[in-house]
Amino acid sequence: MKTKPLIIAVGLLLIIVFGLLSWRIFYLQYYCADLYMDKSYGGTHAHICEQPQRGRVLDSRGRVLAASNKVLTVFIDPGQLPHWDDVMETACQLQPILEIPAPKICDIVHAKRHLSYVPIKTGITEHQRRAIRESPLAGVGIESKWERYTPMERLTSHIVGFVGGDDDPNSADKVGLAGIERRYDSLLRGVRGENVLVVDARRYPIGSDPQQTVKVKNGSSLVLTIDGTIQEFARSALMKQYADYQAAAAAAIVMNPWNGAILAMVSLPDYNPSEFSKADPDTMRNRALTDPFEPGSIFKPIVAAIALDGGFVGYDEQIYCENGNYAKYRIGEWAGHRFGNLTPKEILTYSSNIGMAKIGRKMGPKHLYEGLRMFGFGARTGIDLPAENPGLLKPTADWSSYTVTRIPYGHEISVTAIQIIRAFAILANGGSPVTPHLVRAVIDEQGVVKQVAKKSNLAGQLIKPQVAHWIVRQALANVVKEGTGQQAALEKWQVFGKTGTANIAVNGRYDTTNYTASFVGGAPAENPAVVVLVSIRKPNKALGKGYSGGRVAAPVFREIMQNTLTYIEKNRL
Amino acid sequence: MSRSRLIFVVFHLTIVLIGAVHLRVSASRVFYRWRRAQVVQDNLKLQLGDKQLKLEHLLNPSVISERIEKEPDPGK
Numbered sequence: 001m002k003t004k005p006l007i008i009a010v011g012l013l014l015i016i017v018f019g020l021l022s023w024r025i026f027y028l029q030y031y032c033a034d035l036y037m038d039k040s041y042g043g044t045h046a047h048i049c050e051q052p053q054r055g056r057v058l059d060s061r062g063r064v065l066a067a068s069n070k071v072l073t074v075f076i077d078p079g080q081l082p083h084w085d086d087v088m089e090t091a092c093q094l095q096p097i098l099e100i101p102a103p104k105i106c107d108i109v110h111a112k113r114h115l116s117y118v119p120i121k122t123g124i125t126e127h128q129r130r131a132i133r134e135s136p137l138a139g140v141g142i143e144s145k146w147e148r149y150t151p152m153e154r155l156t157s158h159i160v161g162f163v164g165g166d167d168d169p170n171s172a173d174k175v176g177l178a179g180i181e182r183r184y185d186s187l188l189r190g191v192r193g194e195n196v197l198v199v200d201a202r203r204y205p206i207g208s209d210p211q212q213t214v215k216v217k218n219g220s221s222l223v224l225t226i227d228g229t230i231q232e233f234a235r236s237a238l239m240k241q242y243a244d245y246q247a248a249a250a251a252a253i254v255m256n257p258w259n260g261a262i263l264a265m266v267s268l269p270d271y272n273p274s275e276f277s278k279a280d281p282d283t284m285r286n287r288a289l290t291d292p293f294e295p296g297s298i299f300k301p302i303v304a305a306i307a308l309d310g311g312f313v314g315y316d317e318q319i320y321c322e323n324g325n326y327a328k329y330r331i332g333e334w335a336g337h338r339f340g341n342l343t344p345k346e347i348l349t350y351s352s353n354i355g356m357a358k359i360g361r362k363m364g365p366k367h368l369y370e371g372l373r374m375f376g377f378g379a380r381t382g383i384d385l386p387a388e389n390p391g392l393l394k395p396t397a398d399w400s401s402y403t404v405t406r407i408p409y410g411h412e413i414s415v416t417a418i419q420i421i422r423a424f425a426i427l428a429n430g431g432s433p434v435t436p437h438l439v440r441a442v443i444d445e446q447g448v449v450k451q452v453a454k455k456s457n458l459a460g461q462l463i464k465p466q467v468a469h470w471i472v473r474q475a476l477a478n479v480v481k482e483g484t485g486q487q488a489a490l491e492k493w494q495v496f497g498k499t500g501t502a503n504i505a506v507n508g509r510y511d512t513t514n515y516t517a518s519f520v521g522g523a524p525a526e527n528p529a530v531v532v533l534v535s536i537r538k539p540n541k542a543l544g545k546g547y548s549g550g551r552v553a554a555p556v557f558r559e560i561m562q563n564t565l566t567y568i569e570k571n572r573l
Numbered sequence: 574m575s576r577s578r579l580i581f582v583v584f585h586l587t588i589v590l591i592g593a594v595h596l597r598v599s600a601s602r603v604f605y606r607w608r609r610a611q612v613v614q615d616n617l618k619l620q621l622g623d624k625q626l627k628l629e630h631l632l633n634p635s636v637i638s639e640r641i642e643k644e645p646d647p648g649k
Contacts, residue, residue: 064629069622126620151629197608205608206601232634 045209046197051146051173052190055219057160057180059228060263060440064151066160066181071147072129073122074098076105078113080139090137094120097131119143148174148181150273155231158286159224159265159385159438162273178276178284180222180438182386187442190219218445225261225440225453230254230564234264237559238534242268245539245552251288251417252556253533254564257425257522260434261453262383263530263564289383292391292414293537296502297334297351297484297549298520299410302423304344304359305471306371309463312362315470316343319355326354329405334501348475349483351499353409360408365396368404372413374462375423376433383418383436391415410502421533424520427472428496428528430465472496477525487554488519490562496528497521497557499549504538514538519553523561529568532560 028036057066074094081087091105098105098121105120112118124132129142148163150156161179173192176185193216198207234252242250247268254264267287271279285291307313324338331353333339339352347355360368372378378393392414394403406412418436425434442451476496479485484499500518503510517539522531534553541547630636 063633064626067622067626069626070619126616149626149630151626152633152635155633155635200601204605207604228634232638235635236638 044198046199046203046205048195048197050193050195050216052192052216053146053218054148054163054174054190055188055445056221057188058221058223059156059226059231060224061227061229062223063228064149065156065224065226065228066148066150068146068148070144071122072124073143073145074120074124074128074132075141075143076109076118076120077116077139077141078109078118079116081109086138090139093135093137094132094140097128097135098124146174152228152231153272153274154270155228155235156226157270157273158267158284158288159226159231160273162276164276179286179385180224183384184222184439188219188222190445191217193217220445220450221443222439223441223443224438225256225263226265226438227263229567231264231266233563233567234532234560235266235268237556237563238266238268238536241536241552241556245536245543245545245547247536247540247552248538249287249291250536251291251533252535252560253288253417253421254560255421255425255436255531255533257428257434257528257531259453260422260425260436261440262436262438264560265438286385286387287537288417289385289388290416291537292389292416293516293535294413294502294505295410295415295420296500296516296518297353297410298420298498298500298518299413299415300348300351300356300408301427301471301476301498302375303356303363303368303371303408304348304475305427305463305467306368306375307359307363308344308470309467310363310367310371312367313344313359315345318343319347319358321347321352321354321358324354326357326405329357329402331357331405345475345478348471348498349478351479351484356408357405360404360406363404365399365404368407369393369396369399372407375426377413377415377419377423381416381418381422381436384438388418389416391419410500417533417535420518420520421531424522424531424533426462427468427476428522428531429468431461431463431468433460433462472522472528473525476521480521484548484550485519485521485554487550488521488558488561490523490558490565493523493561493565494525495521495523495558495561496525497554499554501548501550513541515541515547517547517549517552519549519557521557521561523565530561530564532557532564534560 054068056064059065076090078087081090087106087109088102091102094100094105095102100121108120109118132140132142150160159179161181162177163174163181164177165174173189176182176188181188194214196209196212197205198209200206234254238250238252250268252264252266253262255262265288267285269283271283276284308315318341321339321342323340324333324336333353334351337350339350339355342350342352342355344359372393378391380388380390403412422434422436426432437453440453441449443449473496476498477494479498480489480495485497488495488497497519498521502516503512504514504516505511516535516537518535520531520533522528534556536552539547539552546552
């Protein structure tokens with residue numbers, strides 16, 4: 001029989017074939033399972049990454065200071081258009097939709113042919129988007145990206161700050177790089193989401209995979225204590241003087257003395273946060289926090305309050321002011337004044353350096369240093385903005401024999417504007433410490449208020465209320481009535497405050513041509529609603545218009561105070 | 574099993590299968606429409622946000638101050 005070997009041969013062949021097939025099945029199922037599972041999964045599922053919408057930053061009245069919105073960009077993928085004719089055809093189809101000449105589109109594509117993403121136009125309208133979607137355009141895509149807007153632009157540039165690209169080049173997320181955007185980046189940022197959709201053969205979504213889907217979580221929004229209107233009052237008043245006096249820089253702060261809420265904070269020169277990459281880095285500093293300066297006479301009320309509180313000097317004590325020449329300590333009076341005996345109130349009213357030097361000597365280094373530390377000098381105030389400078393208050397071990405006579409009138413110490421206004425807020429509220437802050441409330445994406453700043457965060461006493469009231473209602477009110485701050489007076493409200501004209505130290509010596517002109521105060525003296533600081537650095541003395549705090553800074557203070565109190569009063573009604 | 578009974582069973586089985594497929598297709602279609610509606614809603618929200626930002630830009634205190642300064646004083 002010849003058929004038997006044939007059957008055996010065919011049988012063996014079949015066994016081998018089936019054996020090979022079985023091995024192949026085993027190989028595919030065991031060794032290549034993950035690969036084909038992924039391929040199969042990729043064919044039936046689509047992953048869509050969702051970038052979270054960054055939270056909004058609002059002012060205290062709900063005006064938008066910063067918000068994100070999507071911007072649509074039309075792009076061409078040259079890889080999908082292998083022939084130049086295809087590019088030209090696509091460009092001709094895009095021309096009427098985008099209103100860009102076809103040759104220009106061809107030029108853009110030609111310049112970046114080697115890339116797979118060539119942006120043609122950013123910021124297309126909804127109408128244009130729909131027209132592109134409905135046209136059978138090859139190689140054309142639309143990308144959407146969150147863009148950050150700051151409608152108030154320069155007005156709040158130093159407070160809100162700006163966002164920029166993440167350090168990681170693969171990340172599409174933007175991070176806060178300055179101001180509130182940086183300080184509260186983790187809250188504003190949100191969490192990226194991923195939608196996993198089941199798709200049909202045409203890649204149309206027909207279901208979702210809830211187990212794999214990660215819901216996008218938009219960032220929380222912040223309501224600031226800043227009021228855009230008060231901010232504008234402060235900026236416009238300061239800007240006028242800054243330009244008129246050709247000053248090098250200027251800063252103004254408006255604060256609620258009862259809880260430390262900042263109502264306005266201006267730093268000049270400023271920049272447009274929408275174009276921060278083009279801005280001069282020097283304009284991007286919030287000088288109210290970053291630039292310490294020798295405060296000069298605006299420091300006197302603080303030292304006087306510490307001395308009165310500690311009983312080192314009496315309210316009616318007569319202090320001999322050496323007729324304008326304290327030779328032993330090489331101290332003179334401002335503008336060559338010659339004073340005899342003065343009470344602490346008169347020392348502040350007429351801004352006597354010698355009177356303050358003698359108060360400093362009565363206190364001694366230890367008590368003076370401890371009092372100033374208690375007021376927070378030489379340390380950050382804790383305001384919720386980055387890059388705050390602690391200023392400089394040297395330890396007593398580094399003091400010379402002159403230091404105890406210099407610090408009381410604001411020399412040999414560096415402070416920031418925010419430290420000074422905080423100290424004045426403490427005097428204005430009766431001696432309780434406050435923490436300057438900018439965030440009033442945090443609101444999550446559902447609109448639920450998560451954190452709210454307290455209306456008043458007064459706790460404890462740094463100095464006795466009667467001392468603080470005396471300084472504000474008696475001494476500093478008198479500075480405005482009869483003393484150096486008369487230009488700050490208002491008809492309707494009793495203003496209190498102190499002028500300061502401090503020399504700027506250059507290479508260890510005081511420059512006699514450059515000054516910092518300041519005024520700090522508040523109103524109404526009986527129950528202060530706000531405290532305001534104005535500091536103008538290097539007003540041009542050569543203009544012959546004056547350079548003192550009373551001349552340069554006090555009128556700005558008056559304008560800000562007048563507008564702010566009128567605004568607050570009208571909004572209360 | 575009689576022929577008529579067999580036909581009855583096969584008929585019902587077919588109806589159930591067709592019904593199941595129809596429900597499945599309907600579910601997919603509804604999901605697709607829901608997803609489209611969601612995208613349209615998101616787009617509308619974005620357009621609204623865009624308009625709000627434009628409005629904020631026109632109404633913010635600094636722009637109003639600028640406009641007041643530019644307007645001629647009616648008293649003069």
